[in-house]
Amino acid sequence: DTEVTQTPKHLVMGMTNKKSLKCEQHMGHRAMYWYKQKAKKPPELMFVYSYEKLSINESVPSRFSPECPNSSLLNLHLHALQPEDSALYLCASTTIGEGDTEAFFGQGTRLTVV
Amino acid sequence: SQQGEEDPQALSIQEGENATMNCSYKTSINNLQWYRQNSGRGLVHLILIRSNEREKHSGRLRVTLDTSKKSSSLLITASRAADTASYFCATDELNDMRFGAGTRLTVKP
Numbered sequence: 001d002t003e004v005t006q007t008p009k010h011l012v013m014g015m016t017n018k019k020s021l022k023c024e025q026h027m028g029h030r031a032m033y034w035y036k037q038k039a040k041k042p043p044e045l046m047f048v049y050s051y052e053k054l055s056i057n058e059s060v061p062s063r064f065s066p067e068c069p070n071s072s073l074l075n076l077h078l079h080a081l082q083p084e085d086s087a088l089y090l091c092a093s094t095t096i097g098e099g100d101t102e103a104f105f106g107q108g109t110r111l112t113v114v
Numbered sequence: 115s116q117q118g119e120e121d122p123q124a125l126s127i128q129e130g131e132n133a134t135m136n137c138s139y140k141t142s143i144n145n146l147q148w149y150r151q152n153s154g155r156g157l158v159h160l161i162l163i164r165s166n167e168r169e170k171h172s173g174r175l176r177v178t179l180d181t182s183k184k185s186s187s188l189l190i191t192a193s194r195a196a197d198t199a200s201y202f203c204a205t206d207e208l209n210d211m212r213f214g215a216g217t218r219l220t221v222k223p
Contacts, residue, residue: 004156031209033211037154039154040218041215041216042202042213042214042215042216043157043202043213044213045210045211045212048209048210048211050209055209056209056210088154088155090156090157092157092211094206094209094211096209100145100162100164101144101145101206101209101211102147102159102162103147103149103157103159103204103211104159105149105156105157105158106156107155107156108154108155108156110154
């Protein structure tokens with residue numbers, strides 16, 4: 001199984017809502033990533049978890065709250081978002097410390113904040 | 115923040131022609147990777163080149179790496195309409211993976 005599964009595929013939420021994005025992989029990867037991607041732009045790193053611990057936080061606003069409850073699951077909790085947070089949110093996973101760290105990506109969640 | 119710049123930003127060619135994309139990066143790296151993205155969905159890994167390698171081939175793909183210039187290039191030979199996509203380079207340093215600006219490739223049938 002070389003899949004990274006993201007749910008939901010699409011999400012529309014109001015600025016006062018609370019929602020969560022979910023990402024799951026069963027490849028035994030111990031690094032998991034959240035990226036944000038705006039149209040015609042590259043993926044922008046938000047968070048990295050290594051061995052279920054937050055290792056990189058790219059000064060992301062606190063309205064985005066990541067969580068890694070176990071080695072297979074990564075969540076991104078959303079609260080009080082702004083319309084400019086509308087984007088494609090991508091999850092990825094890799095091995096750690098094995099040299100050739102090919103990343104596997106989910107298909108993303110297309111988020112629209114209204 | 116993103117890792118670096120890619121050029122060209124957009125490239126349009128005819129089927130059968132070769133496509134070359136360039137990537138520059140800023141920091142030291144363990145390896146450099148190229149990814150493809152169709153229609154704003156998930157990225158797919160194409161090829162990885164280690165920092166101690168200068169050139170690598172995989173099928174119709176050829177990647178070069180010049181660590182002294184902090185640059186890489188991706189060549190797609192004998193392009194097909196199905197190669198139409200965005201292509202990104204990515205650098206990886208201790209699981210800190212960042213992407214270049216990307217090249218949007220259009221291959222016309």
